Amino acid sequence: xxxxxxxxxxxELSLLxxxxxxxxxxxxxxxxxxxxxxxxxxxECLQHxxxxxxxxxxxxxxxxxxxxxxxxxxxxQSGDIKELRRLLRSPHLKAALLSAHDTVAQKDFEPTLPPxxxxxxxxxxxxxxxxxxxxNQPLGATIKRHEITGDITVARVIHGGLADRSGLLYAGDKLxxxxxxxxxxxxxxxxxxxx
Numbered sequence: 001x002x003x004x005x006x007x008x009x010x011x012e013l014s015l016l017x018x019x020x021x022x023x024x025x026x027x028x029x030x031x032x033x034x035x036x037x038x039x040x041x042x043x044e045c046l047q048h049x050x051x052x053x054x055x056x057x058x059x060x061x062x063x064x065x066x067x068x069x070x071x072x073x074x075x076x077q078s079g080d081i082k083e084l085r086r087l088l089r090s091p092h093l094k095a096a097l098l099s100a101h102d103t104v105a106q107k108d109f110e111p112t113l114p115p116x117x118x119x120x121x122x123x124x125x126x127x128x129x130x131x132x133x134x135x136n137q138p139l140g141a142t143i144k145r146h147e148i149t150g151d152i153t154v155a156r157v158i159h160g161g162l163a164d165r166s167g168l169l170y171a172g173d174k175l176x177x178x179x180x181x182x183x184x185x186x187x188x189x190x191x192x193x194x195x
Contacts, residue, residue, distance in 0.1 A: 003040055006031060056105035062098040127176070130168040139163055139195055143175065143188050151175075152183045152191050 010031055030036065058064055065088045072085045087093060132139065140161015146153050154163075154173040163169040175183050178194045186194075 003037075003044060006037075006040060056101070059102065059105045061101045061105070062094060065094065065098055128168075130166075132162060132166055132168065134162055137162055140165075141169055143191055145188055146174075152186065152188060 069085055069088045072081050072088075075081055138161065140158040141163040142155040142158070143152055144155040145151070152175045154169055154171055154175070156171050157163045157169055175191065177183060178191055181194050183191050183194075
């Protein structure tokens, strides 16, 4: 891996260092530094971990924890069992940790899109359904009414904003619906309020 390549480079540099080539000593010291060695070890560990593609053991950790609590109820009540039951029943573990685990394990974190309408004409222009999940951040795009058609369109996409980072909205895109609400006949200010 990377450590092996670094070792070979250090061996080569040590030979050049003996010949007193300009700057080689500094490079040799840099490559031998403990912080760089530690950083490379961390990098190799992360690469190894990413290569393994870990998978969850169970998709239902919350249900499993409820089962364990029930089984512990029937067990002899030692201090450790009482503490484990208390931990497994705590809202922080159940609602936050186990719920988050199950959401990620089931890959249930993507928003669900509504089905395409059945009445799309054959000769209709291509339509994309775009789903942008925004928290309290602005969309990063401005909208306007097209002067000729009256359609609500994306006027511009602000560099670095949510719309720009997603790569899903472009200047000139026509908006048909926003959050399931048709925008035909609405003023741009009304559409902004829906966003």
